[in-house]
Amino acid sequence: MNDTRTQDRPDAQDGEAPPGRVSFWTIVLSTLAAAIGVQSRANKERDFSHGRAGPFIVAGVIFTVLFVLVLVVVVRLVLQAAA
Numbered sequence: 001m002n003d004t005r006t007q008d009r010p011d012a013q014d015g016e017a018p019p020g021r022v023s024f025w026t027i028v029l030s031t032l033a034a035a036i037g038v039q040s041r042a043n044k045e046r047d048f049s050h051g052r053a054g055p056f057i058v059a060g061v062i063f064t065v066l067f068v069l070v071l072v073v074v075v076r077l078v079l080q081a082a083a
Contacts, residue, residue, distance in 0.1 A: 022051035031059040035067075 022030075030047050033039040047056065 022047060022055070027051070027055050027059050031056065031063050034060075035063055 026047075030039060030043060033043065
């Protein structure tokens with residue numbers, strides 16, 4: 001059986017994920033772009049066709065938790081400054 005994920009690609013660049021996988025930074029950037037609503041159609045199709053759902057779900061949950069924590073800290077700072 002020929003596994004294309006383990007073959008060397010002549011067009012692959014350093015740090016690029018193997019075929020069928022999406023790199024860590026691609027997941028981070030896609031999550032941020034999706035969160036603010038500017039994800040391009042090409043990137044969305046790339047993520048859905050080459051990436052597994054698990055890493056994107058984890059990244060989305062982590063982003064959401066961090067976002068809520070930042071909001072809580074900002075609100076507390078504003079309330080302390082107003083008092």
